[in-house]
Structure formats: C-alpha cells, structure tokens
Amino acid sequence: MGVSSPNPPVGAVITDLEENILAEGFTQEIGKNHAEREAYENFSQNIPHQIYITLEPCTHFGKTPPCIDLLLEKKPRKVYLGIRDPNPLIQLRDGIHELQKAGIEVEFDSSIQKISRAFLGGFLKRIIKQKPKFFIKVAVSKEGYFTNKERDSFRMTSKETDNFFQTFRSKMDAIVAGPYTTFKDSPSLDYRGYTCYTDSNSDSSMIIDIFYSAFCETIYSSEKTPISDDKRQPYRVFILSPKIFPNQEFFEKQFQINQRTQTKKCIFFCLDTLNIEQEKKLLELTNFPIQYVEVSYLKEKLENFLYSLGCLHVLIEGGNLLYQIFTSDIDYSDEIILIHTQTSISKGMIPKIPFTKMRIRDRFSLSSDKINILYR
Numbered sequence: 001m002g003v004s005s006p007n008p009p010v011g012a013v014i015t016d017l018e019e020n021i022l023a024e025g026f027t028q029e030i031g032k033n034h035a036e037r038e039a040y041e042n043f044s045q046n047i048p049h050q051i052y053i054t055l056e057p058c059t060h061f062g063k064t065p066p067c068i069d070l071l072l073e074k075k076p077r078k079v080y081l082g083i084r085d086p087n088p089l090i091q092l093r094d095g096i097h098e099l100q101k102a103g104i105e106v107e108f109d110s111s112i113q114k115i116s117r118a119f120l121g122g123f124l125k126r127i128i129k130q131k132p133k134f135f136i137k138v139a140v141s142k143e144g145y146f147t148n149k150e151r152d153s154f155r156m157t158s159k160e161t162d163n164f165f166q167t168f169r170s171k172m173d174a175i176v177a178g179p180y181t182t183f184k185d186s187p188s189l190d191y192r193g194y195t196c197y198t199d200s201n202s203d204s205s206m207i208i209d210i211f212y213s214a215f216c217e218t219i220y221s222s223e224k225t226p227i228s229d230d231k232r233q234p235y236r237v238f239i240l241s242p243k244i245f246p247n248q249e250f251f252e253k254q255f256q257i258n259q260r261t262q263t264k265k266c267i268f269f270c271l272d273t274l275n276i277e278q279e280k281k282l283l284e285l286t287n288f289p290i291q292y293v294e295v296s297y298l299k300e301k302l303e304n305f306l307y308s309l310g311c312l313h314v315l316i317e318g319g320n321l322l323y324q325i326f327t328s329d330i331d332y333s334d335e336i337i338l339i340h341t342q343t344s345i346s347k348g349m350i351p352k353i354p355f356t357k358m359r360i361r362d363r364f365s366l367s368s369d370k371i372n373i374l375y376r
Contacts (some may be wrong), residue, residue, distance in 0.1 A: 001119060001171035003029055004233050006310030008085075008123035010035040013052045014043050017077060022049060030310075034058065036067040040074055052109070054116040055123075059093035068095035071104065082116030086127045120213035122173075122312030123331045131303045132173065132311040136326050137165070138318060138351050139339040139369075145348025146318065148273040154183040156343040158367035159195075163219045166194035170227045171215075173311035174235035176302065178319025179271065181283055182238045186250035187317065189236040190257045192350075193226045193318040199276070209362035212373065216364070233257075235309065237267045239298065239321065242274050254285045269293055269302065299325045324352040335361065336374040 001009045004027040012035035014023040024047060025038025033041065036057055043049070057067035057079075071079060079099060099106050117124075122133035139156050140146050155162075169175060169191040174224075179189050197220050236254070240246065258264050266286040271293065274282070282290055293301045298321075306314055316322050327336065336358060355374070362373035 001122075002173065002234070003027070003083060005122075005173045005312045006030065007034070007119050007125065008055055008312075009053045010053065010120070010180075012036045012039040012054075014039050014049050014076070015052070017048055017050065019050075028320075029205070031063040033066055034067050037064065037070055040070060049076050050078040050080065051076045052080040052112060054112060054355040055120060056081055056083070056085040056090060057095055058085070058090055059095040060089045064356050065369040066093075066095075068093070068098060071099060072102055075102070076104060077239075078107065080107050080109045080112055082109065082112035083120065084108075086124060105155055114210060118209065118214075121333055125331070126307065126312055129331070130307055131331070132306050132314045134314050134316055134326060134331075134334040135168075135172075135337055136316040136323065136330075136336045136353075137339070138323060138353065140351065141341060141343045141345040141348060143345055143348065144350055145345045146351045148345050148348045149186050151180060151349070156341040157339055158341075158369050160197065160219070161339060161341075161369045161371075163194040163197070164215055164366055166192060167215045167218045167227075169234060170232040171316065172313050172315045174237050174267075174309070174314045175307050175317055176239070176314060176322065177240040177317045178239050178322040179244055180321070181317065181319040182240060182246055183244040184248065186246060186253055188253050188257060189234070189317065190261070191227075191232050191234065193228075196221060196226065209373065212364060212371075216366070226242055232264055233263060234315075235265045235267055235306075235311070236271065237302070237306075239269045239271065241271045242278060245273070245274075245278055251281060251285070258285060267291070267305070269298065271295055271298070275327045295321070295325075320349065320352045327353045328375045332376060334375070338374055340370040340371045340372070342368045 007027050007030055010027045012025050013021055015021050023043035025035050025042055027035045028038060036053060057071055059066050059068045087198055096106050125131055125133045138146055141156060175189040177189060181187060262270050264285060264287045267288050268282050268286060269291045279290060291305060316326055358374035358376060361374055361375050364371055
C-alpha cells in the first residue's frame with residue numbers, strides 16, 4: 001500500500017511443493033513490475049513450485065505485459081488465489097481457464113481471501129464505485145470530546161498510537177484536514193517516519209483484523225526499518241475558508257515539507273472566494289489549481305478529484321465538518337477509527353458522528369489508548 005496506486009497493492013509468494021517460501025514480491029509503482037513478475041525475478045531456482053497471489057492475475061497489456069502469460073511460461077504446479085479482479089478489462093480474457101487448460105491447477109483459497117479483502121478494499125471500491133476508500137480518524141477524551149470548547153491544539157494520544165498512525169500515513173494516498181483544524185493546528189499531514197518498539201506492554205492479542213495487526217507488527221518489530229519519509233508521501237489535502245485562513249506557521253511548514261520531499265503535494269479546496277493575495281500564497285505550495293466548492297458538494301468533489309489522481313486509500317484527519325459529511329451517509333467499505341484516550345477535557349465538543357448507527361469491526365489497545373474500528 002502507498003506504492004502501487006492506482007494499481008492494486010497485490011502480494012505474491014512462490015513456494016516449493018512442501019510450502020517452503022522461495023521468493024516473494026509485491027506490485028511496484030505504476031509502470032513497473034506487478035507482484036507476480038516481481039516474485040519471479042526474485043526466484044532463481046528451476047524447480048517445481050507453486051505460487052500464492054492475493055488477486056487474479058491480469059490478462060491485458062497496460063504499462064506492463066499480462067501476468068497470466070508469465071504464469072503460463074513459468075508453469076507453476078498450482079496457483080492459489082485470493083479474489084477475482086472486478087476490473088472489466090481482466091474479464092475480456094479467461095485467464096483462469098487458460099491456466100487450467102495448460103495443466104496448472106487453480107484454487108481460490110479462503111485464508112488468502114482474508115488478506116486480499118483487507119488490503120485490496122481501496123482498489124475494489126475504486127473499480128466498483130469509482131471512489132477511494134476512506135478512513136475517518138477521531139480521537140476522543142474520557143468524556144467523549146475530540147477537542148475543548150476553545151478548539152485548542154493539544155495532543156491526546158500516546159506516543160505508541162502516534163507511531164501507529166505514522167505507519168498508517170505511509171500507506172495512504174491522501175490525508176484530508178478540515179478548515180478549522182487547518183486554521184487552529186497548522187497540521188503538516190506528511191509522513192515523518194516512526195520508532196520501532198521491541199518491548200511493549202500493549203495487549204496486541206486483542207487485534208483480530210489482519211489489516212490493523214499488520215501496522216502494529218511493523219512498529220513492534222525490531223527487524224523492520226522505518227520507511228524512508230521521502231519515499232512515501234501522501235497528497236496533503238486542506239479544506240479552507242477565507243474567514244479562518246491559515247496563518248504563517250502553516251505556510252512555513254508546508255514550504256519546508258515541499259523542500260524536504262522535492263514535491264508539491266498540497267491540494268486546496270476552498271469553501272468561498274479567496275482574495276488575490278490568499279490565492280497567491282496557496283499556489284506557491286501546489287501544482288494543482290485551487291478547487292472552489294460549496295459545502296453541499298464537498299464530499300462528491302473530493303471523491304471525484306482523489307479518484308482522478310488514482311488514490312485508493314484516504315485518511316480523514318478531522319474536524320466536525322468532515323466528520324459530518326463523511327459519516328452521515330458512510331459507505332459500507334469505509335471505516336471510522338475511534339481512539340479512546342486517557343486525556344480528560346471538562347468542557348468540549350462531541351464529534352458529529354452517528355456512533356449509535358455503527359458496528360464494531362475490530363478493537364485493540366495501543367499503550368493506554370483503546371481503539372475501535374467502526375463501520376456501517
């Protein structure tokens with residue numbers, strides 16, 4: 001995730017007939033190897049083998065040749081698959097039948113399917129609904145407030161939770177912040193790396209979903225090096241209002257991020273007309289035109305714009321405007337990440353999210369924080 005978009009983040013593993021792993025690969029950035037081709041490039045032995053793939057192999061020429069032709073050439077004894085590819089282009093050719101006709105056994109495996117559905121949710125939604133998958137993140141105090149009455153900027157989550165969401169950011173294609181959050185917090189929205197934990201008292205055994213456990217395993221593992229912060233930078237999307245326009249701190253932060261990463265990945269959606277000076281300051285930070293939009297069309301325009309950029313997974317970082325428009329009619333495939341912290345706020349603001357209409361998909365702990373994954 002975070003590399004292949006708009007192509008799906010597919011994984012492939014080659015084993016011998018006793019299921020010892022011999023090679024593996026995942027889909028590279030667009031125009032480079034798909035998972036199957038990457039795995040075979042890492043497979044130097046000419047021995048009987050089988051291959052596990054999270055998604056049905058592609059059957060058409062795009063920026064790379066069809067992976068089905070590679071499998072027909074390499075002749076694995078068996079191909080284990082997670083899910084079928086809903087892309088209509090794939091269905092123009094019956095690759096599964098071609099493999100079977102060539103004497104290659106094909107099986108859709110339920111255990112691989114769980115992995116596939118966890119990590120390919122954004123791709124499936126993109127193909128089926130022409131929208132990215134959204135994760136709506138909200139941290140609340142003991143009393144259920146996401147900020148105090150003054151909307152001050154302060155940290156509520158533990159360092160461990162912050163690390164978790166840094167790994168999460170590295171897999172996102174875009175991160176979105178609302179107008180008041182942008183005005184008050186001057187958020188960076190960039191990926192800044194994380195710290196590995198080799199010894200943690202968190203109850204990671206509570207994790208039941210493979211998707212979220214993968215992020216925890218990353219920050220708990222001493223064997224994995226944090227992903228370089230200049231390699232995985234999501235689009236930074238800011239919803240703005242000229243009435244609460246960002247201050248100089250915000251512009252300095254974004255300029256420094258652009259300098260460090262040698263990119264201009266800011267995107268600005270404005271809810272009202274800006275003056276010439278405001279427009280000028282924003283355009284210095286971005287390669288995209290400023291998107292003017294009414295609140296009633298904000299969700300639709302965001303979805304369409306991020307879809308056009310090839311985004312599969314998008315993190316909504318906060319603010320009641322975004323909470324309200326993204327959860328009032330939330331898609332089944334989208335998820336709310338609700339973080340219960342140990343911070344206490346005597347008087348504050350409750351997030352405008354219909355929690356009573358949500359169901360729990362997963363729950364786990366990170367340090368003192370309790371996290372529930374909700375869906376509709």
